[in-house]
Amino acid sequence: MLRPGHLLVLVLLLACTGTQAQDNTSSLGQQISAAQDPDQLYQLGLSALAARQPQLARQALERVVSARPEFAGAWLDLALATFQCGDPVAAIEHLAYLRSQFSLPPALAAQVAQWFDEWQAIPQNQLPPQAGQALPAAPVNPVNPVTQRAGWVGEFHLGLGHDSNVNNGLARRQITLSLPTGDTLVDLDNAYRPRADLFALFGLTLGGPSVKLWAGRISPLLLLRSKELANDGDYSTLDLQTGLVYQHPPSGEGGGNWEAHLMAQQFSLGGQPLFNGLRLSTVRNQAWQACKGSASADLEARAHQRVPSLSGNLFGLGVGLLCRLSAGNSLSLSVKTSLDRAGPARAGGNSRSTELQLRLDHAISPTQSLQSTWQHLRTADQAGYSPLLQDNAPRSLQRNTLSLSLRQAIAPAWEARLNMEHFVQDSNLALFEQRGSQLLLGLAYRF
Numbered sequence: 001m002l003r004p005g006h007l008l009v010l011v012l013l014l015a016c017t018g019t020q021a022q023d024n025t026s027s028l029g030q031q032i033s034a035a036q037d038p039d040q041l042y043q044l045g046l047s048a049l050a051a052r053q054p055q056l057a058r059q060a061l062e063r064v065v066s067a068r069p070e071f072a073g074a075w076l077d078l079a080l081a082t083f084q085c086g087d088p089v090a091a092i093e094h095l096a097y098l099r100s101q102f103s104l105p106p107a108l109a110a111q112v113a114q115w116f117d118e119w120q121a122i123p124q125n126q127l128p129p130q131a132g133q134a135l136p137a138a139p140v141n142p143v144n145p146v147t148q149r150a151g152w153v154g155e156f157h158l159g160l161g162h163d164s165n166v167n168n169g170l171a172r173r174q175i176t177l178s179l180p181t182g183d184t185l186v187d188l189d190n191a192y193r194p195r196a197d198l199f200a201l202f203g204l205t206l207g208g209p210s211v212k213l214w215a216g217r218i219s220p221l222l223l224l225r226s227k228e229l230a231n232d233g234d235y236s237t238l239d240l241q242t243g244l245v246y247q248h249p250p251s252g253e254g255g256g257n258w259e260a261h262l263m264a265q266q267f268s269l270g271g272q273p274l275f276n277g278l279r280l281s282t283v284r285n286q287a288w289q290a291c292k293g294s295a296s297a298d299l300e301a302r303a304h305q306r307v308p309s310l311s312g313n314l315f316g317l318g319v320g321l322l323c324r325l326s327a328g329n330s331l332s333l334s335v336k337t338s339l340d341r342a343g344p345a346r347a348g349g350n351s352r353s354t355e356l357q358l359r360l361d362h363a364i365s366p367t368q369s370l371q372s373t374w375q376h377l378r379t380a381d382q383a384g385y386s387p388l389l390q391d392n393a394p395r396s397l398q399r400n401t402l403s404l405s406l407r408q409a410i411a412p413a414w415e416a417r418l419n420m421e422h423f424v425q426d427s428n429l430a431l432f433e434q435r436g437s438q439l440l441l442g443l444a445y446r447f
Contacts, residue, residue: 028053032060036215036249038067042074049077054084066287067250067257072102076112088119093290095119097324100363103409103446109366152447154206154222159417159442161199164435166235169194171425171433178391194436198230201440207245216248221263234270241265243279256286275304275311291323298338309345314338330361348395349383367409375401389429397432399425415444 028048035041045060061078064071079094095116098104104112170192177184203225210219223241243263250257265277279300286293298316318336325331336355342348359373377399384392403421410416418441425434 029056032056035060037212037217038064038071038249041067042071042077045074045077045081049081054081057081058085062287063250066285066292067247069292072098072104075102079115083115083119092116092119093324096363097330099366100330100361100369103407103413103415104366109409113366152206152208154204155444155446156202156204157417157442157444158203159201159419159440161201161419161438161440161442162196163199163229164196164437165194166197166199166229166232167195168434168436170431171435172430175430176390177388179388194434195232195235197232197235199236200228200230201442202226202228210247213246216246218244218246221245221261223263236270238268238271239265240267256284258285259283273305275302277302291321294318294320294322294334296320296336309343309347312340312342312346314340329363332359332361333357348381348385351379351381353377353379369407371403371405371407373401373403373405375399375403377401385429389431393428395427395429395432397425397427399423413446415446417442417444 028044028051032041032044032048035044041060042064045057045064048054048057048060058078058081061074061081064074065078068074075094075098079091079098082094083091095112099109099112099116170188171194172188173193174185174187177186204222205224206222208220208222210217221241221243223239225237225239227237229236241263243261246260248258259282261279261281261283263279263281265279267274267277277300279298281296281298283294283296296316296318298314298318300314300316302311302314304310316336316338318334320332320334322330322332334355334357338353338355340351340353342350354377356376357373358375359371362370362372364370377397379395379397379399381395383394385395386392389395401421401423403419405420406418408416420437420439422437423435425432427433
């Protein structure tokens, strides 16, 4: 997030003409090497910028964005420090990432766009200003795109939309049943076919203030998503998750950081709890050149309230890679495999699944971006599902989902969004074939 403190640094950079003594520089470098906390590293990076030591500032700020990639202000300061180090190509990449990942207020977005164009226009054989020279003019009164309030940060969004399949209705009008007399084609009642409806969506992501714990920091997290249908309230959903996030700082320069999440979940359908869950996950993040890799492990226990036989324990492993591309684009790829260990009475028994997700973020303009996501999920049961379906054949599912999200900044911290999604689920058992689309128009506010 952008912080008011970095503006003071820019003013100091414009006004300061002297150089720091060698012993002060050495002391600052030692402090940066020894620091582990991202907040402390950020303050040291600002001090290095003010002291006309862009190399030290770059070293500190690269570690900050590695540990906290959501910190927009650190990305901006890193771009300025990198430019002062004589590396305009990397500085432009940092600005491109800033523009593509964060909703900037108009004044700051215009200034960032100006720097972006000016730095791109620099001939390859011409170096940018070196340490001790003036930086490009800074905005006088930029407005923070995200404002912290008593240590709490987050986002809420609301919208109206249309869902073509609110009840997860079946794609086929007929299914084949395996009966003692042979296979029989049965017509499905319209109640099992897809039903369309309008809906209102409300979501909230809320992160609380962090406190120091051991070598890292721990903070509370709340996730809420409510989907209220206009006519078919039996299929309205409420997903509530709350828990704690622990973040451990990087181990030395260039080292990655790791996180641990402990989350409790209650998912309700039609106003009644459907299942409760408890999930523990660990994530290891590691920066690598213009990319950031991650590896994760998950353990989740689910207890279904309405259908106890659906309860089970899930174990998952995943890897991911996020890379910043040129011209404000970024590409991410993630793969996850999991095992769902079922109770003794669940149809199909244990199941294994593999999920592949590919996402492209494209900055159309300083205030507009497009996110494109494709997700492929394959699930296979290890036991037969029902003697009535293909003579108790094990079930296999393949689900492909394509989603587009067009985002437009309309005011500081406010964003308009147009989301479109379409999914196709195929199966060897016709009972599980589904199709559906959603269209959502909404607003989001970051605080």
